[in-house]
Amino acid sequence: MGDIFVVVEHRKGEVRDITYEMLFKAGQLCREYSHNLTAVILAGHDESFLDDIAPKADRGIVYEDESLKHFNGDLYRDILKGLIEEHRPFLTLAGHTSWGMDLGPALSAKTGYPLATDCVDILVENDRPVVIRQIFSGKVFSRVSFKESEGYLVSVRPGSFLPEDIEARKGEVIKNELPADLPVPRKNFVEFVDTAAGDVDISQADLLVSIGRGIGDEDNIEELKNLANTMGGTLSCSRPIVDKNWLPKYHQVGTSGKSVKPKVYLAFGISGAFQHVAGITAAGTVIAVNKDKKAPIFRVADYGVVDDLFNVVNALKEKLNA
Amino acid sequence: MNIVVCVKRVPLTQEVDLEIDGTGKDVKKDALAYVVNDWDNYAIEEAVLLQEKFGGTATAITIGTEDDEEVLRRALAVGADRAIRIDPGDLELDGFVISKLLAGVIKDLEYDLVLTGVQADDDNCGMVGIMLAEHLGLSHAAVVTGVEPEGDEATIKVELEGGMDEVSKIPFPALLSIQTGINEPRYVSIMGIRKAGKKELKVLEVADLNLTEDDLTPRTVVEEVFLPPETEGAEIIEGDASTVAEEIIRILTEKGVMV
Numbered sequence: 309m310g311d312i313f314v315v316v317e318h319r320k321g322e323v324r325d326i327t328y329e330m331l332f333k334a335g336q337l338c339r340e341y342s343h344n345l346t347a348v349i350l351a352g353h354d355e356s357f358l359d360d361i362a363p364k365a366d367r368g369i370v371y372e373d374e375s376l377k378h379f380n381g382d383l384y385r386d387i388l389k390g391l392i393e394e395h396r397p398f399l400t401l402a403g404h405t406s407w408g409m410d411l412g413p414a415l416s417a418k419t420g421y422p423l424a425t426d427c428v429d430i431l432v433e434n435d436r437p438v439v440i441r442q443i444f445s446g447k448v449f450s451r452v453s454f455k456e457s458e459g460y461l462v463s464v465r466p467g468s469f470l471p472e473d474i475e476a477r478k479g480e481v482i483k484n485e486l487p488a489d490l491p492v493p494r495k496n497f498v499e500f501v502d503t504a505a506g507d508v509d510i511s512q513a514d515l516l517v518s519i520g521r522g523i524g525d526e527d528n529i530e531e532l533k534n535l536a537n538t539m540g541g542t543l544s545c546s547r548p549i550v551d552k553n554w555l556p557k558y559h560q561v562g563t564s565g566k567s568v569k570p571k572v573y574l575a576f577g578i579s580g581a582f583q584h585v586a587g588i589t590a591a592g593t594v595i596a597v598n599k600d601k602k603a604p605i606f607r608v609a610d611y612g613v614v615d616d617l618f619n620v621v622n623a624l625k626e627k628l629n630a
Numbered sequence: 631m632n633i634v635v636c637v638k639r640v641p642l643t644q645e646v647d648l649e650i651d652g653t654g655k656d657v658k659k660d661a662l663a664y665v666v667n668d669w670d671n672y673a674i675e676e677a678v679l680l681q682e683k684f685g686g687t688a689t690a691i692t693i694g695t696e697d698d699e700e701v702l703r704r705a706l707a708v709g710a711d712r713a714i715r716i717d718p719g720d721l722e723l724d725g726f727v728i729s730k731l732l733a734g735v736i737k738d739l740e741y742d743l744v745l746t747g748v749q750a751d752d753d754n755c756g757m758v759g760i761m762l763a764e765h766l767g768l769s770h771a772a773v774v775t776g777v778e779p780e781g782d783e784a785t786i787k788v789e790l791e792g793g794m795d796e797v798s799k800i801p802f803p804a805l806l807s808i809q810t811g812i813n814e815p816r817y818v819s820i821m822g823i824r825k826a827g828k829k830e831l832k833v834l835e836v837a838d839l840n841l842t843e844d845d846l847t848p849r850t851v852v853e854e855v856f857l858p859p860e861t862e863g864a865e866i867i868e869g870d871a872s873t874v875a876e877e878i879i880r881i882l883t884e885k886g887v888m889v
C-alpha cells in the first residue's frame with residue numbers, strides 16, 4: 309500500500325478541470341489497489357478551493373505562499389521533489405497541460421522517477437504502472453511500461469477521465485511550511501494576457517464551418533468563408549490556420565483557442581488532434597470531411613465523409629445556390 | 631547571442647494507412663516521407679531570427695542516422711551556422727536518453743539560449759526540452775510563443791489553455807520549448823542551399839559523450855503499439871459528392887441550423 313499524489317492545478321484562484329479528472333482516476337486506482345490519495349496543493353494564501361479539494365482526497369498537503377500563487381517551475385519542482393523524497397509515493401499525477409509540460413519532465417529529471425507524458429489511461433500490472441498513450445497525433449496507440457523505480461510519474465491528457473462523482477474521502481488537511489532551502493526562482497511572472505478576444509465570438513455560433521490544414525492554401529479560405537455565409541454559419545479553424553496567419557486567433561477552436569458548443573460542427577480537413585477536439589466536446593452534431601479514412605476526427609464525429617473536401621464544398625455550393 | 635536548437639526528423643503520417651511492423655512495437659516506416667518536425671521548424675526560425683538580430687551563432691543538433699542529416703542541412707540552408715549530428719548507433723532511445731545525449735553535447739558548447747520544439751510529431755511526448763534544461767541546470771519554460779531578449783534576460787510569453795498567455799521574465803542561459811505560430815518559418819532558397827554546403831556538419835558517436843550506462847538506459851519502454859478499434863466512431867455518409875451534400879444539408883436542416 310502506498311500513496312498516489314495528485315498535483316492540483318489551478319489558475320486565477322480556480323481549480324482547473326484536469327485536477328478533478330486526475331482525482332477521479334487516482335480515486336479509482338486507490339480503491340482497487342488500496343493506496344492512499346494525496347492531493348498536493350501549492351497556492352497563494354487563502355485560496356478558497358482548499359475546502360473543495362481536500363474532501364476528495366485522503367489528505368491534502370498544502371503549501372501556501374504568495375510566491376506559489378502562479379505556477380513557478382523552479383519553486384513547484386523543488387517543493388514537490390522534497391515532498392516526493394519524503395513520502396515516496398508510488399505514483400504522482402500531473403496534468404499534461406501547459407504548466408504540467410514544464411513541471412513533469414523537470415520533476416522526473418530531479419527525482420530520477422521515470423515519466424510517461426500525455427497518458428490517456430493508467431493501469432497497474434505486476435505492481436508497476438502501465439500507461440496507454442497516443443502517437444502520431446492519435447492515429448496509433450501505444451502501451452508503455454516503466455523501468456523499475458521506487459515511484460513513477462505520469463502526466464494525464466485533459467479530458468481522458470471524465471469524473472462522474474468523486475467519492476468523499478477523509479480529507480485531512482496538512483499545512484506544510486515552505487522548505488528553508490528553496491531557491492530564488494529564476495523565471496518570474498509578470499502578467500496574464502488574453503489572446504482569444506476578437507470581432508467574432510465562435511463560442512456563440514449554432515453552426516460552425518471549421519477548416520484545418522487540409523484546405524491547403526490561403527486562397528481557399530475565401531471560398532470556405534462564403535460557404536459558411538451561405539449556410540448562415542460562422543467560420544472557425546484549427547491551429548495551423550492561425551499559426552500561418554490565415555485567420556485571426558479568435559477563430560481557433562481547441563485547448564489553446566476556444567471551446568465551442570454549436571448545434572452542428574462541420575469540419576473540413578481537420579485531423580482531430582486531441583488539442584483540437586477538446587474544444588468541441590460540447591458540440592451537438594459533428595460532421596467531418598477528410599480524405600484520410602483513418603483520421604482521428606472520425607472517432608469523435610457523428611457523421612463522416614471520406615473525400616476531398618473541395619468535392620464536398622463544391623457540391624454543397626451547387627445545391628445551396630440552386 | 632549564441633543559440634542551440636534541437637531538431638528531429640519525423641515521418642508524415644496524415645493521409646497514410648499506417649500498419650504495425652513485425653516487432654509490434656512500431657509502425658512500418660519504410661514507405662513514409664519524412665519532414666522536419668513542425669515545432670522544430672518554428673524553433674529553427676526563432677534561432678535564426680534572434681541570431682540575425684543580436685549576432686552570435688545558431689547551432690542545430692539532431693540525434694539520428696545519416697538520413698536524418700536532411701533536417702540539419704535544411705536548418706543550415708535557412709541560416710543556422712553549423713550543425714551537429716549524434717549518431718545513436720543501436721541504442722534504445724526514449725525521451726530521457728535523448729535528453730541525456732543532447733545534454734552531453736550541449737554542455738561543452740557556448741550558448742545563451744537552447745531551443746527545442748514543444749513536442750515531436752511522432753511520439754508526441756513533449757518531454758525532451760525541459761528534461762534537457764534540467765540536465766544542463768538551465769532556467770526553462772515550456773510552450774513559448776514569444777521571446778524578447780533584453781540584456782541578460784528575456785521577456786517571454788508562455789501559452790496557457792483557453793486563449794491566454796502568461797508573460798514572464800527569464801534570465802539567460804535558458805531553455806525554451808517553442809510553440810508553433812511564434813514566427814513565420816522562411817522557405818529554403820537556392821542561395822541558402824548553396825551556402826549550406828560550405829557549413830560545418832559534425833558527426834559525433836555516443837562514445838564521444840562521456841555518458842554513464844544509467845544515462846543511456848531508457849526510463850520507459852514501448853511494450854506494444856496498436857491501431858484504434860474500427861468499430862467506434864462516425865457513421866460514414868457514402869455516395870458521390872452530390873449525394874453527400876444533400877445528406878449534409880438534410881442534417882443541417884434537421885438540426886435547425888440552416889433555413
Ligand SMILES: Cc1cc2nc3c(=O)[nH]c(=O)nc-3n(C[C@H](O)[C@H](O)[C@H](O)COP(=O)(O)OP(=O)(O)OC[C@H]3O[C@@H](n4cnc5c(N)ncnc54)[C@H](O)[C@@H]3O)c2cc1C
Binds near residue numbers: 547581618
Ligand atoms: C500545447 C498545444 C496546444 C495546441 N492547441 C491547439 C488548439 O487549440 N487547436 C488546434 O486545432 N490545435 C492545437 N494544437 C495543435 C494540434 O496538436 C494539431 O497539430 C493541430 O490541431 C492539427 O491541425 P489540423 O488538423 O488542421 O492539421 P493536420 O493535423 O495537418 O491535419 C490535416 C488533415 O486534413 C486532411 N486533408 C488534407 N487535404 C485534404 C483535402 N483536400 N480534403 C480533405 N481532407 C484533407 C488530412 O488527411 C489531415 O487529416 C496544439 C498543440 C499543442 C502542442
Ligand SMILES: Nc1ncnc2c1ncn2[C@@H]1O[C@H](COP(=O)(O)O)[C@@H](O)[C@H]1O
Binds near residue numbers: 636638750754
Ligand atoms: N532525436 C532528436 N534529436 C534532436 N532533438 C530532438 C530529438 N527528439 C526530440 N528532440 C527535441 O525535443 C523536442 C520535444 O520532443 P519530444 O519530447 O520527443 O516530444 C523536439 O521538438 C525536438 O526539439
